[in-house]
Amino acid sequence: MGFFDRISQGLARSRERFTEQMNVLLDRGPDLDDDFWDGLEETLILADIGGPAAFDIVEGLRDTATRKALPDAYAVLDLLNERMASSFAEGGEEIFGGEPAVVLFVGINGAGKTTTVGKLAKEATDAGRTVLLGSADTFRAAAIEQLEEWARRANVEICTRERGSDPASVCYDTLERAESKGADLVLIDTAGRLHTSADLMRELEKVVNVVRKRSSLPVYTVLVIDATTGQNGMQQAKEFDRALKLDGVIVTKLDGTAKGGIALAVSHELDLPILKIGVGEGLDDLKDFDAHEFARAFVGEFDERS
Numbered sequence: 685m686g687f688f689d690r691i692s693q694g695l696a697r698s699r700e701r702f703t704e705q706m707n708v709l710l711d712r713g714p715d716l717d718d719d720f721w722d723g724l725e726e727t728l729i730l731a732d733i734g735g736p737a738a739f740d741i742v743e744g745l746r747d748t749a750t751r752k753a754l755p756d757a758y759a760v761l762d763l764l765n766e767r768m769a770s771s772f773a774e775g776g777e778e779i780f781g782g783e784p785a786v787v788l789f790v791g792i793n794g795a796g797k798t799t800t801v802g803k804l805a806k807e808a809t810d811a812g813r814t815v816l817l818g819s820a821d822t823f824r825a826a827a828i829e830q831l832e833e834w835a836r837r838a839n840v841e842i843c844t845r846e847r848g849s850d851p852a853s854v855c856y857d858t859l860e861r862a863e864s865k866g867a868d869l870v871l872i873d874t875a876g877r878l879h880t881s882a883d884l885m886r887e888l889e890k891v892v893n894v895v896r897k898r899s900s901l902p903v904y905t906v907l908v909i910d911a912t913t914g915q916n917g918m919q920q921a922k923e924f925d926r927a928l929k930l931d932g933v934i935v936t937k938l939d940g941t942a943k944g945g946i947a948l949a950v951s952h953e954l955d956l957p958i959l960k961i962g963v964g965e966g967l968d969d970l971k972d973f974d975a976h977e978f979a980r981a982f983v984g985e986f987d988e989r990s
């Protein structure tokens with residue numbers, strides 16, 4: 685299956701819901717009146733892309749419709765996915781772009797951090813990079829084992845300590861090992877925590893600060909969000925960003941939800957690039973993010989004759 689087809693399949697549920705809601709709007713006719721523009725904004729908000737991104741998209745399309753004297757709603761919808769794509773924050777290429785780096789993965793419990801680190805380790809090793817994993821999730825014994833299993837599969841070295849150890853010490857060990865080994869991509873998994881837990885967020889701040897201070901390589905902090913949590917993902921992103929100053933976001937489980945619009949809401953509102961998307965549990969279901977392909981797969985097509 686082609687790259688776009690896989691993303692399109694992963695976003696099928698989000699697209700179905702969006703198409704259904706758009707068709708309700710189109711049923712009232714294709715005129716470009718105030719009701720259409722209000723309805724379009726509402727439909728976008730219902731698709732989880734958030735108020736600010738919805739407003740931005742509708743204002744942009746409305747302006748184009750006037751300037752180009754677009755004839756009807758279908759002509760506007762032809763431009764929707766490009767407009768949506770341009771509402772995503774840009775950047776982030778440097779994080780997995782081949783330059784040596786240390787990347788910390790943070791997020792709530794079960795978001796998909798460990799799985800994502802494992803998939804990235806495999807991808808980077810296959811691309812010829814020297815990868816080192818660090819398991820700073822010392823809270824859950826199974827998380828250490830899970831990452832060890834991924835390390836075996838990807839044939840990469842991993843730094844761990846026993847359950848209950850100080851996560852900052854594991855990071856310290858990992859960075860020392862990375863230096864002596866000459867690793868050029870260091871991926872550190874952290875324990876899942878709720879963004880509402882002040883103590884655990886403070887602990888994470890400490891871990892990130894230790895890594896930023898100690899590392900001789902650039903350090904990036906990446907939030908992993910489970911798309912099925914929908915609007916709660918926005919709260920998570922705001923709190924993690926406030927505490928850690930994030931560099932980018934990975935959105936997982938897009939295959940299991942109609943709430944894929946959350947990727948755009950978070951990227952637009954917090955000006956954070958989406959780095960990768962998860963569209964399944966398989967080893968190669970972590971995909972590079974392309975705003976144009978994402979928007980095309982999300983919006984689908986609206987045919988006047990259908």
Ligand SMILES: Nc1nc2c(ncn2[C@@H]2O[C@H](COP(=O)(O)OP(=O)(O)OP(=O)(O)O)[C@@H](O)[C@H]2O)c(=O)[nH]1
Nearest residue numbers: 793794795796797798799876936937962963964965
């Ligand atoms: N369908 C689907 N499942 C996924 C995806 N990414 C991860 N998962 C599944 O989500 C579950 C949780 O993933 P983990 O990687 O253990 O999550 P975690 O964030 O490390 O969890 P904690 O260590 O508890 O914080 C696993 O069963 C993964 O297989 C995805 O893109 N699609």
